[in-house]
Amino acid sequence: MRDFIYNGQPSRVVFGAGSLAHLEREIDLLGARRALILSTPEQSQQAQMVADRLASRAAGIFPRAVMHVPIETAREARELAQKLGADCAVAIGGGSTTGLGKAIAMESGLPILAIPTTYAGSEMTPIYGITEAGLKKTGRDSRVLPRTVIYDPELTLTLPVGMSVTSGMNAIAHAAEGLYAQDSNPVMDLMAEEGIRAIAQALPAIRRQSDDLEGRTNALYGAWLCGSVLGNVGMALHHKLCHTLGGSFNLPHAEVHTVILPQAIAFNADAAPQAMARIGRALGGQGGASAAAGLFDLACDNGAPVSLRDIGMKESELDRAADIAVSNPYWNPRPFGVAQRGEIRQLLQNAFEGIRPA
Secondary structure, rough: OOOOOOOOOOOOOEEOOOOOHHHHHHHHOOOOOOOEEEHHOOOOOOOHHHHHHHHEEEEEEEEOOOOEEEEHHHHHHHHHHHHHHHOOEEEEEHHHHHHHHHHHHHHOOEEEEEEEOOOOHHHHHOEEEEEEEOOEEEEEOOOOOOEEEEEEHHHHHHOOOHHHHHHHHHHHHHHHOOOOOOOHHHHHHHHHHHHHHHHHHHHHHHOOOOOOOHHHHHHHHHHHHHHHHHHHOOOOOOHHHHHHHHHHHOOHHHHHHHHHHHHHHHHHHHHHHHHHHHHHHHHHOHOOOHHHHHHHHHHHHHOOOOOOOHHHOOOHHHHHHHHHHHHHOOOOOOOOHHHHHHHHHHHHHHHOOOOOOO
């Protein structure tokens, strides 16, 4: 048994089909009276549904959350919260909406109640990200951790299958990197492996039948576990590359994670053999495939993109992406600084072409 330090995150989770019915009770427990409801434009109807449920306790709706939290959007939402006298934020949606809530909390200290409708996992973390002048800056701050999370699988039944698969792969990425994190611990290892297993089993079920409530419940359960890992331990190469590609090239968040994950895991395979064994076991270990190949197959077999070319990246941009990634690297079991720039450039080329790792 290795030495470790474990810090639990002080968040409350309400999980189960139909659990949105507890929304008013949970706002009461926060000591809040006026909620600003946040969503993306695409989920404005769900935001309106929440506002209708809260009636006079809804201060207003801000339905303009977008990927990577541009600082201009964050400022606009903060100003509206102050103008309306909101004393909490209810974020319904995926990582973009939760991220906007975090940006508000950073400045105002408003408590966040998150209602995830994807598998992003941001709701379980004190990690924030804001994009300014084409660069995505991330950090950790306890003020941005949602105080309460309501996981209601019924709210995910209409999530399109394609988005469900890429969102699930995004969640798996948190757990996979958590298994070789510098500050990993046995509790997170258990949660990571179980989270990968739950989502890997749920995605084929969702693809077969998009409104399969059991599959949706298992996927959301896995997302909670994977998000908890993300919130408790540090991330590495995979997340650095995704932050670079998303923030600097405006590529879709979940799709970037889906494409990069097998390639990043392949890069780290020899440096983290125990993590690879756990990932392989969680995926079912079929056919003797490596962890990286198993992740590639999970995405590909369920219709998700596996190449950067297919999600809007230009080959001419790969050099700049490699330069950005190695200029300020995260800790990683295998170094990827300036001296390894050529290897990172090749990883990005493999991702651009969608090459299945050996």
